[in-house]
Amino acid sequence: MNMKVLLDYDSCHGHQMCAIAAPEVFGSDEIGNAKVLITGEIPAALHVKVRRAESNCPERAITIIE
Amino acid sequence: MTDTQKPVTDITTDYDIFAPDFIKNPYPGYTEIRESQCPIAHTERYEGSWLPTRYDDVVAIAQEYETFTSRQILVMPPAAGRSEGPYAAVGAPPITSDPPDHHWHRRLILPVFAPQAVAQYEPGTRDLCNALIDEFIDKGVADAASDYAQHIPVRVISKMLGVPLTMEDEFTDWVRGALENITDAERRIKSFRSIVEYFIGEVQSRAANPREDDFITQLMNTEVEGKKVPIEYVLGVCNLMLVAGIDTTWSAIGSCMWHMAQHPEHRKQLRENPDLWPTAVEELLRVYAPVTMARIVDHDIEFQGCPMKAGDRVLMAFPAANRDPRQFENPDEVILDRQNNRHVAFGSGIHRCAGSNLARLELRVALQTWLERIPEFELIDPSSVTWAGGQVHGPRKCMVKF
Protein backbone atom coordinates (compact mmCIF):
# COMPACT_ATOMS: atom_id res chain seq x y z
CA MET A 1 0.00 0.00 0.00
CA ASN A 2 1.28 3.49 -0.86
CA MET A 3 1.01 6.31 1.62
CA LYS A 4 1.72 10.04 1.54
CA VAL A 5 0.94 12.78 4.03
CA LEU A 6 -0.42 16.26 3.44
CA LEU A 7 -0.15 19.04 6.00
CA ASP A 8 -2.59 21.95 6.05
CA TYR A 9 -0.12 24.50 7.36
CA ASP A 10 -2.80 27.15 7.98
CA SER A 11 -4.62 24.86 10.40
CA CYS A 12 -1.46 23.69 12.14
CA HIS A 13 -0.93 25.47 15.45
CA GLY A 14 2.16 23.66 16.58
CA HIS A 15 0.82 21.11 19.06
CA GLN A 16 3.71 18.83 17.99
CA MET A 17 1.61 15.75 18.69
CA CYS A 18 2.53 14.55 15.18
CA ALA A 19 6.24 14.76 15.95
CA ILE A 20 5.70 12.87 19.19
CA ALA A 21 3.85 10.09 17.37
CA ALA A 22 6.01 9.90 14.23
CA PRO A 23 9.31 11.78 14.65
CA GLU A 24 10.68 10.22 11.46
CA VAL A 25 7.95 11.91 9.41
CA PHE A 26 7.12 15.13 11.26
CA GLY A 27 9.49 17.71 12.66
CA SER A 28 9.24 21.32 13.67
CA ASP A 29 9.97 24.48 11.71
CA GLU A 30 11.57 27.56 13.29
CA ILE A 31 8.30 28.65 14.90
CA GLY A 32 7.35 25.22 16.19
CA ASN A 33 4.74 24.33 13.59
CA ALA A 34 4.90 20.99 11.83
CA LYS A 35 7.34 20.30 9.02
CA VAL A 36 6.87 17.21 6.89
CA LEU A 37 10.21 15.42 6.71
CA ILE A 38 9.19 12.77 4.19
CA THR A 39 7.27 14.42 1.39
CA GLY A 40 7.26 11.39 -0.92
CA GLU A 41 6.21 7.81 -0.25
CA ILE A 42 6.16 6.90 3.43
CA PRO A 43 8.00 3.61 4.08
CA ALA A 44 5.61 0.84 5.13
CA ALA A 45 7.35 0.45 8.49
CA LEU A 46 6.19 3.96 9.44
CA HIS A 47 2.52 3.64 8.42
CA VAL A 48 1.30 2.82 11.91
CA LYS A 49 3.12 5.81 13.37
CA VAL A 50 1.76 8.11 10.68
CA ARG A 51 -1.78 6.99 11.40
CA ARG A 52 -1.16 7.75 15.03
CA ALA A 53 0.15 11.20 14.15
CA GLU A 54 -3.05 11.86 12.19
CA SER A 55 -5.28 10.66 15.02
CA ASN A 56 -3.47 12.77 17.62
CA CYS A 57 -3.48 16.11 15.82
CA PRO A 58 -6.01 18.32 17.67
CA GLU A 59 -6.33 20.66 14.69
CA ARG A 60 -6.95 17.85 12.17
CA ALA A 61 -4.25 19.42 10.02
CA ILE A 62 -2.87 16.12 8.69
CA THR A 63 -4.38 14.17 5.82
CA ILE A 64 -3.20 10.72 4.83
CA ILE A 65 -3.44 9.84 1.17
CA GLU A 66 -3.32 6.17 0.22
CA MET B 1 -23.78 36.06 51.04
CA THR B 2 -21.15 36.00 48.34
CA ASP B 3 -21.52 33.85 45.26
CA THR B 4 -19.33 31.09 46.66
CA GLN B 5 -21.32 30.59 49.84
CA LYS B 6 -24.74 29.84 48.38
CA PRO B 7 -25.31 26.11 47.99
CA VAL B 8 -25.65 24.89 44.40
CA THR B 9 -29.15 23.59 43.69
CA ASP B 10 -28.92 22.60 40.02
CA ILE B 11 -25.45 22.40 38.52
CA THR B 12 -26.68 23.03 34.95
CA THR B 13 -28.24 26.39 35.86
CA ASP B 14 -26.26 27.41 38.93
CA TYR B 15 -22.75 25.93 38.81
CA ASP B 16 -20.08 27.42 41.04
CA ILE B 17 -16.52 26.79 39.86
CA PHE B 18 -15.25 28.08 43.21
CA ALA B 19 -17.36 25.79 45.41
CA PRO B 20 -14.93 23.89 47.66
CA ASP B 21 -15.98 20.46 46.33
CA PHE B 22 -15.66 21.62 42.76
CA ILE B 23 -12.20 23.07 43.33
CA LYS B 24 -11.06 19.80 44.84
CA ASN B 25 -12.56 17.51 42.23
CA PRO B 26 -14.42 19.13 39.32
CA TYR B 27 -14.77 15.97 37.23
CA PRO B 28 -18.06 14.57 38.63
CA GLY B 29 -19.64 18.00 38.08
CA TYR B 30 -18.36 18.19 34.50
CA THR B 31 -19.72 14.71 33.82
CA GLU B 32 -23.10 15.57 35.29
CA ILE B 33 -23.36 18.63 33.04
CA ARG B 34 -21.96 16.87 29.96
CA GLU B 35 -24.44 14.02 30.18
CA SER B 36 -27.46 16.21 31.05
CA GLN B 37 -30.01 17.84 28.74
CA CYS B 38 -27.87 21.00 28.94
CA PRO B 39 -24.25 20.11 28.15
CA ILE B 40 -23.61 23.86 28.03
CA ALA B 41 -24.48 24.94 31.55
CA HIS B 42 -25.16 28.48 32.69
CA THR B 43 -24.74 30.30 35.98
CA GLU B 44 -25.62 33.75 37.28
CA ARG B 45 -22.75 33.66 39.74
CA TYR B 46 -19.76 35.98 39.28
CA GLU B 47 -21.70 38.15 36.82
CA GLY B 48 -22.74 35.12 34.78
CA SER B 49 -21.07 32.65 32.41
CA TRP B 50 -21.65 29.64 30.14
CA LEU B 51 -19.85 26.35 30.65
CA PRO B 52 -19.58 24.02 27.65
CA THR B 53 -18.36 20.55 28.65
CA ARG B 54 -18.37 18.50 25.43
CA TYR B 55 -15.17 18.20 23.43
CA ASP B 56 -16.74 19.30 20.14
CA ASP B 57 -18.34 22.40 21.67
CA VAL B 58 -15.20 23.51 23.52
CA VAL B 59 -13.06 23.06 20.40
CA ALA B 60 -15.60 24.86 18.18
CA ILE B 61 -15.54 27.85 20.55
CA ALA B 62 -11.75 27.90 20.63
CA GLN B 63 -11.68 27.86 16.81
CA GLU B 64 -14.30 30.60 16.30
CA TYR B 65 -12.18 33.53 17.38
CA GLU B 66 -14.37 36.13 15.67
CA THR B 67 -17.44 35.20 17.67
CA PHE B 68 -15.64 34.16 20.84
CA THR B 69 -13.09 36.89 21.46
CA SER B 70 -10.14 37.13 23.85
CA ARG B 71 -11.05 40.60 25.14
CA GLN B 72 -11.10 38.89 28.53
CA ILE B 73 -9.74 35.43 29.13
CA LEU B 74 -10.05 34.86 32.86
CA VAL B 75 -12.95 32.93 34.39
CA MET B 76 -13.89 35.97 36.48
CA PRO B 77 -14.68 39.53 35.36
CA PRO B 78 -11.72 41.93 35.70
CA ALA B 79 -11.20 43.36 39.17
CA ALA B 80 -12.56 46.88 39.63
CA GLY B 81 -9.82 49.37 38.77
CA ARG B 82 -8.03 47.12 36.28
CA SER B 83 -8.85 49.45 33.38
CA GLU B 84 -7.65 52.53 35.25
CA GLY B 85 -4.25 53.88 36.15
CA PRO B 86 -0.99 54.08 34.22
CA TYR B 87 -0.80 50.36 33.37
CA ALA B 88 -4.30 49.92 32.00
CA ALA B 89 -2.92 49.38 28.48
CA VAL B 90 -0.67 46.49 29.56
CA GLY B 91 -2.32 43.19 28.75
CA ALA B 92 -0.83 39.76 28.33
CA PRO B 93 -0.15 39.41 24.61
CA PRO B 94 -0.71 37.22 22.69
CA ILE B 95 -3.22 35.57 25.00
CA THR B 96 -5.30 38.74 25.45
CA SER B 97 -4.96 39.82 21.79
CA ASP B 98 -7.44 39.33 18.98
CA PRO B 99 -6.62 39.32 15.25
CA PRO B 100 -5.16 41.15 13.44
CA ASP B 101 -2.64 42.12 16.18
CA HIS B 102 -2.67 38.63 17.64
CA HIS B 103 -0.74 37.37 14.65
CA TRP B 104 2.42 39.41 15.26
CA HIS B 105 1.99 39.32 19.04
CA ARG B 106 2.25 35.53 18.79
CA ARG B 107 4.63 35.20 15.87
CA LEU B 108 7.37 37.18 17.63
CA ILE B 109 7.60 34.86 20.60
CA LEU B 110 7.13 31.51 18.85
CA PRO B 111 10.77 30.88 17.88
CA VAL B 112 11.94 30.83 21.52
CA PHE B 113 9.39 28.10 22.29
CA ALA B 114 10.04 25.77 19.34
CA PRO B 115 11.07 22.24 20.41
CA GLN B 116 14.65 22.69 19.21
CA ALA B 117 14.91 26.01 21.13
CA VAL B 118 13.55 24.76 24.46
CA ALA B 119 15.76 21.64 24.42
CA GLN B 120 18.59 23.81 25.85
CA TYR B 121 16.66 24.08 29.13
CA GLU B 122 16.64 20.34 29.79
CA PRO B 123 19.98 19.97 31.65
CA GLY B 124 19.29 23.04 33.82
CA THR B 125 15.80 21.77 34.65
CA ARG B 126 17.20 18.38 35.64
CA ASP B 127 19.81 20.05 37.87
CA LEU B 128 17.24 22.15 39.62
CA CYS B 129 14.94 19.14 40.18
CA ASN B 130 17.88 17.25 41.68
CA ALA B 131 18.74 20.20 43.93
CA LEU B 132 15.16 20.31 45.23
CA ILE B 133 15.19 16.57 45.93
CA ASP B 134 18.53 16.89 47.75
CA GLU B 135 16.78 19.13 50.26
CA PHE B 136 14.31 16.48 51.46
CA ILE B 137 15.43 13.04 50.31
CA ASP B 138 16.97 12.16 53.69
CA LYS B 139 13.86 13.14 55.60
CA GLY B 140 11.66 10.43 54.10
CA VAL B 141 8.76 12.87 53.74
CA ALA B 142 8.11 15.84 51.46
CA ASP B 143 5.34 17.98 50.12
CA ALA B 144 5.34 17.01 46.44
CA ALA B 145 3.44 20.20 45.61
CA SER B 146 5.05 22.92 47.72
CA ASP B 147 8.55 21.46 48.19
CA TYR B 148 8.90 20.26 44.61
CA ALA B 149 6.43 21.09 41.80
CA GLN B 150 5.94 24.71 42.85
CA HIS B 151 9.63 25.60 42.49
CA ILE B 152 10.33 24.18 39.06
CA PRO B 153 8.53 26.38 36.47
CA VAL B 154 9.24 29.64 38.28
CA ARG B 155 12.97 28.95 38.21
CA VAL B 156 12.93 27.86 34.57
CA ILE B 157 11.03 31.02 33.54
CA SER B 158 13.33 33.28 35.60
CA LYS B 159 16.30 31.80 33.81
CA MET B 160 14.61 32.19 30.45
CA LEU B 161 13.74 35.83 31.13
CA GLY B 162 17.20 36.56 32.49
CA VAL B 163 16.03 37.78 35.91
CA PRO B 164 17.49 36.73 39.29
CA LEU B 165 16.27 33.53 40.95
CA THR B 166 15.94 35.48 44.19
CA MET B 167 12.60 36.78 42.87
CA GLU B 168 11.06 33.31 43.19
CA ASP B 169 8.89 34.00 46.24
CA GLU B 170 7.56 37.29 44.87
CA PHE B 171 6.80 35.81 41.44
CA THR B 172 4.98 32.91 43.04
CA ASP B 173 2.96 35.21 45.25
CA TRP B 174 2.01 37.53 42.37
CA VAL B 175 1.01 34.69 40.09
CA ARG B 176 -1.16 33.17 42.78
CA GLY B 177 -2.69 36.58 43.36
CA ALA B 178 -3.49 36.91 39.67
CA LEU B 179 -4.85 33.41 39.04
CA GLU B 180 -5.71 31.50 42.19
CA ASN B 181 -7.08 34.06 44.59
CA ILE B 182 -9.13 35.42 41.78
CA THR B 183 -12.15 36.17 43.97
CA ASP B 184 -9.98 38.63 45.93
CA ALA B 185 -10.11 41.70 43.65
CA GLU B 186 -7.73 43.80 45.70
CA ARG B 187 -5.02 41.14 45.66
CA ARG B 188 -5.47 40.66 41.92
CA ILE B 189 -4.88 44.36 41.21
CA LYS B 190 -1.94 44.49 43.56
CA SER B 191 -0.33 41.43 41.97
CA PHE B 192 -0.79 42.83 38.49
CA ARG B 193 0.74 46.20 39.44
CA SER B 194 3.67 44.48 41.16
CA ILE B 195 4.41 42.44 38.05
CA VAL B 196 4.29 45.47 35.74
CA GLU B 197 6.39 47.61 38.09
CA TYR B 198 8.97 44.88 38.44
CA PHE B 199 9.37 44.55 34.68
CA ILE B 200 9.47 48.32 34.17
CA GLY B 201 12.56 48.20 36.39
CA GLU B 202 14.05 45.36 34.34
CA VAL B 203 13.40 47.22 31.08
CA GLN B 204 14.96 50.41 32.45
CA SER B 205 18.04 48.61 33.67
CA ARG B 206 18.52 47.05 30.23
CA ALA B 207 17.98 50.38 28.50
CA ALA B 208 20.80 51.81 30.64
CA ASN B 209 23.06 48.75 30.42
CA PRO B 210 22.26 46.68 27.34
CA ARG B 211 22.69 42.94 27.76
CA GLU B 212 23.21 40.36 25.11
CA ASP B 213 21.14 37.35 24.47
CA ASP B 214 18.50 37.87 27.07
CA PHE B 215 14.79 37.44 26.38
CA ILE B 216 13.74 40.87 27.64
CA THR B 217 16.51 42.61 25.66
CA GLN B 218 15.53 40.72 22.53
CA LEU B 219 11.92 41.75 22.99
CA MET B 220 12.88 45.39 23.51
CA ASN B 221 14.89 45.37 20.28
CA THR B 222 12.29 43.65 18.15
CA GLU B 223 10.96 45.68 15.26
CA VAL B 224 7.64 45.36 13.51
CA GLU B 225 7.24 47.17 10.21
CA GLY B 226 10.41 49.16 10.86
CA LYS B 227 9.41 50.37 14.33
CA LYS B 228 10.46 49.08 17.74
CA VAL B 229 7.59 47.30 19.47
CA PRO B 230 5.75 49.44 22.04
CA ILE B 231 6.79 49.17 25.68
CA GLU B 232 3.28 47.92 26.58
CA TYR B 233 3.97 44.89 24.41
CA VAL B 234 7.29 44.14 26.13
CA LEU B 235 5.73 44.47 29.60
CA GLY B 236 2.67 42.51 28.52
CA VAL B 237 4.72 39.57 27.26
CA CYS B 238 6.76 39.51 30.49
CA ASN B 239 3.50 39.55 32.45
CA LEU B 240 2.25 36.67 30.32
CA MET B 241 5.42 34.63 30.83
CA LEU B 242 4.74 34.68 34.54
CA VAL B 243 0.99 34.16 34.55
CA ALA B 244 0.88 31.63 31.70
CA GLY B 245 4.07 29.73 32.40
CA ILE B 246 4.25 29.21 36.15
CA ASP B 247 1.02 28.30 37.91
CA THR B 248 -0.14 26.19 34.93
CA THR B 249 2.97 24.04 34.73
CA TRP B 250 3.42 23.59 38.46
CA SER B 251 -0.23 22.53 38.72
CA ALA B 252 0.32 19.91 36.02
CA ILE B 253 3.49 18.62 37.69
CA GLY B 254 1.70 18.52 41.06
CA SER B 255 -1.29 16.57 39.72
CA CYS B 256 1.04 14.07 38.08
CA MET B 257 2.96 13.62 41.34
CA TRP B 258 -0.35 13.08 43.15
CA HIS B 259 -1.27 10.48 40.52
CA MET B 260 2.07 8.68 40.65
CA ALA B 261 1.96 8.54 44.46
CA GLN B 262 -1.23 6.49 44.16
CA HIS B 263 -0.32 4.34 41.16
CA PRO B 264 2.67 2.04 41.71
CA GLU B 265 1.68 0.15 38.54
CA HIS B 266 2.26 3.28 36.44
CA ARG B 267 5.61 3.96 38.11
CA LYS B 268 6.61 0.39 37.30
CA GLN B 269 5.35 0.64 33.72
CA LEU B 270 7.48 3.75 33.10
CA ARG B 271 10.51 2.24 34.79
CA GLU B 272 10.32 -0.90 32.67
CA ASN B 273 9.45 0.87 29.44
CA PRO B 274 10.98 4.36 29.20
CA ASP B 275 9.86 4.57 25.56
CA LEU B 276 6.41 5.30 26.97
CA TRP B 277 7.38 8.73 28.25
CA PRO B 278 6.18 10.82 25.29
CA THR B 279 2.68 9.29 25.18
CA ALA B 280 2.54 9.10 28.99
CA VAL B 281 3.13 12.85 29.30
CA GLU B 282 0.32 13.57 26.81
CA GLU B 283 -2.02 11.19 28.60
CA LEU B 284 -1.33 12.79 31.98
CA LEU B 285 -1.89 16.22 30.42
CA ARG B 286 -5.21 14.99 29.04
CA VAL B 287 -6.48 13.61 32.34
CA TYR B 288 -5.12 16.39 34.55
CA ALA B 289 -5.44 19.35 32.17
CA PRO B 290 -5.02 22.25 34.59
CA VAL B 291 -6.29 25.23 32.61
CA THR B 292 -9.76 26.68 31.89
CA MET B 293 -9.84 29.83 29.73
CA ALA B 294 -12.67 32.25 28.97
CA ARG B 295 -13.96 34.05 25.91
CA ILE B 296 -16.25 37.06 25.51
CA VAL B 297 -19.10 36.70 23.01
CA ASP B 298 -18.83 39.36 20.29
CA HIS B 299 -22.44 39.49 19.07
CA ASP B 300 -25.74 37.84 19.98
CA ILE B 301 -25.84 34.27 18.68
CA GLU B 302 -27.51 30.98 19.33
CA PHE B 303 -24.80 28.41 19.94
CA GLN B 304 -26.00 24.80 20.21
CA GLY B 305 -29.41 26.09 21.27
CA CYS B 306 -28.01 28.47 23.88
CA PRO B 307 -29.01 32.12 23.49
CA MET B 308 -25.64 33.82 23.99
CA LYS B 309 -25.57 37.61 24.17
CA ALA B 310 -22.83 40.03 23.17
CA GLY B 311 -20.55 40.44 26.18
CA ASP B 312 -21.38 37.06 27.76
CA ARG B 313 -18.50 35.09 29.25
CA VAL B 314 -17.94 31.52 28.04
CA LEU B 315 -15.63 29.20 29.98
CA MET B 316 -13.70 26.79 27.81
CA ALA B 317 -13.39 23.89 30.17
CA PHE B 318 -10.51 22.03 28.54
CA PRO B 319 -10.41 19.62 31.51
CA ALA B 320 -14.05 18.69 30.79
CA ALA B 321 -13.46 18.34 27.04
CA ASN B 322 -10.52 16.04 27.69
CA ARG B 323 -12.77 13.57 29.51
CA ASP B 324 -15.63 13.49 27.02
CA PRO B 325 -16.44 9.83 26.28
CA ARG B 326 -17.56 10.89 22.78
CA GLN B 327 -13.93 11.67 22.02
CA PHE B 328 -11.91 9.41 24.34
CA GLU B 329 -12.48 5.78 25.23
CA ASN B 330 -12.54 5.19 29.00
CA PRO B 331 -11.91 8.89 29.53
CA ASP B 332 -11.37 8.78 33.31
CA GLU B 333 -8.74 6.10 33.05
CA VAL B 334 -5.03 6.88 32.71
CA ILE B 335 -3.71 4.74 29.83
CA LEU B 336 -0.03 5.61 29.48
CA ASP B 337 0.20 4.26 25.93
CA ARG B 338 -3.11 5.67 24.70
CA GLN B 339 -2.94 5.71 20.91
CA ASN B 340 -5.61 8.26 19.93
CA ASN B 341 -5.25 11.36 21.99
CA ARG B 342 -6.33 14.64 20.40
CA HIS B 343 -6.35 16.25 23.83
CA VAL B 344 -6.77 20.00 24.25
CA ALA B 345 -4.98 20.64 27.56
CA PHE B 346 -3.10 23.36 25.68
CA GLY B 347 -6.22 24.72 24.01
CA SER B 348 -6.98 24.73 20.31
CA GLY B 349 -6.90 27.18 17.43
CA ILE B 350 -4.97 30.43 17.13
CA HIS B 351 -4.30 30.87 20.87
CA ARG B 352 -3.09 27.33 21.46
CA CYS B 353 -0.41 27.36 24.13
CA ALA B 354 2.81 28.79 22.76
CA GLY B 355 4.79 27.34 25.67
CA SER B 356 3.66 23.74 25.31
CA ASN B 357 7.05 22.35 24.34
CA LEU B 358 8.63 23.92 27.41
CA ALA B 359 5.75 22.73 29.62
CA ARG B 360 6.11 19.15 28.36
CA LEU B 361 9.85 19.22 28.91
CA GLU B 362 9.44 20.46 32.49
CA LEU B 363 6.74 17.90 33.23
CA ARG B 364 8.74 14.99 31.84
CA VAL B 365 12.01 15.99 33.51
CA ALA B 366 10.30 16.67 36.87
CA LEU B 367 8.66 13.24 36.88
CA GLN B 368 11.66 11.35 35.54
CA THR B 369 14.06 12.89 38.03
CA TRP B 370 11.77 12.18 40.99
CA LEU B 371 11.04 8.61 39.88
CA GLU B 372 14.73 7.88 39.37
CA ARG B 373 15.66 9.04 42.85
CA ILE B 374 12.48 8.16 44.74
CA PRO B 375 11.00 5.19 42.90
CA GLU B 376 8.61 4.23 45.69
CA PHE B 377 6.44 6.74 47.54
CA GLU B 378 2.85 7.21 48.68
CA LEU B 379 0.44 9.82 49.96
CA ILE B 380 0.58 10.24 53.73
CA ASP B 381 -3.11 11.04 54.04
CA PRO B 382 -5.18 11.43 50.86
CA SER B 383 -7.72 13.61 52.69
CA SER B 384 -5.09 16.19 53.63
CA VAL B 385 -4.26 17.08 50.02
CA THR B 386 -5.44 20.63 49.21
CA TRP B 387 -6.23 22.04 45.76
CA ALA B 388 -6.47 25.25 43.79
CA GLY B 389 -9.13 25.48 41.10
CA GLY B 390 -11.24 27.68 38.90
CA GLN B 391 -8.75 29.07 36.40
CA VAL B 392 -5.97 26.60 37.13
CA HIS B 393 -6.46 23.24 38.86
CA GLY B 394 -3.77 21.42 40.80
CA PRO B 395 -2.68 20.36 44.29
CA ARG B 396 -1.17 22.91 46.68
CA LYS B 397 -0.34 20.59 49.59
CA CYS B 398 0.45 16.97 48.85
CA MET B 399 2.46 15.22 51.56
CA VAL B 400 4.16 11.98 50.56
CA LYS B 401 6.42 9.53 52.40
CA PHE B 402 9.15 7.30 51.01
Ligand code: HEM
Ligand atom coordinates in the same frame (compact mmCIF):
# COMPACT_ATOMS: atom_id res chain seq x y z
C1 HEM C 1 1.15 22.39 31.56
C2 HEM C 1 1.37 23.65 31.41
C3 HEM C 1 0.55 24.57 30.55
C4 HEM C 1 -0.76 24.47 30.18
C5 HEM C 1 -1.75 23.38 30.51
C6 HEM C 1 -1.04 25.62 29.34
C7 HEM C 1 -2.26 25.86 28.76
C8 HEM C 1 -2.54 26.90 27.91
C9 HEM C 1 -3.79 27.10 27.26
C10 HEM C 1 -5.03 26.25 27.44
C11 HEM C 1 -3.66 28.18 26.45
C12 HEM C 1 -4.74 28.74 25.52
C13 HEM C 1 -5.29 30.02 26.00
C14 HEM C 1 -6.52 30.46 25.25
O1 HEM C 1 -7.03 29.75 24.37
O2 HEM C 1 -7.00 31.56 25.57
C15 HEM C 1 -2.33 28.68 26.62
C16 HEM C 1 -1.81 29.79 25.97
C17 HEM C 1 -0.53 30.23 26.13
N1 HEM C 1 0.46 29.67 26.92
FE1 HEM C 1 0.30 27.97 27.99
N2 HEM C 1 0.08 26.38 29.23
C18 HEM C 1 1.08 25.78 29.95
C19 HEM C 1 2.39 26.22 30.08
C20 HEM C 1 2.91 27.32 29.46
C21 HEM C 1 4.29 27.75 29.55
C22 HEM C 1 5.39 27.05 30.32
C23 HEM C 1 4.38 28.89 28.81
C24 HEM C 1 5.56 29.76 28.54
C25 HEM C 1 6.40 30.19 29.32
C26 HEM C 1 3.08 29.16 28.24
C27 HEM C 1 2.81 30.21 27.40
C28 HEM C 1 1.60 30.41 26.76
C29 HEM C 1 1.36 31.50 25.84
C30 HEM C 1 2.37 32.53 25.37
C31 HEM C 1 0.02 31.39 25.44
C32 HEM C 1 -0.75 32.34 24.53
C33 HEM C 1 -0.75 31.91 23.10
C34 HEM C 1 -1.63 32.79 22.23
O3 HEM C 1 -2.53 33.45 22.73
O4 HEM C 1 -1.38 32.82 21.01
N3 HEM C 1 2.22 28.19 28.66
N4 HEM C 1 -1.65 27.87 27.50
Ligand code: SF4
Ligand atom coordinates in the same frame (compact mmCIF):
# COMPACT_ATOMS: atom_id res chain seq x y z
S1 SF4 D 1 -0.12 17.86 15.68
FE1 SF4 D 1 -1.21 18.92 14.08
S2 SF4 D 1 -1.30 21.04 14.74
FE2 SF4 D 1 0.24 19.99 15.91
S3 SF4 D 1 2.17 20.39 14.91
FE3 SF4 D 1 1.39 18.46 14.18
S4 SF4 D 1 0.21 19.01 12.40
FE4 SF4 D 1 0.53 20.88 13.51
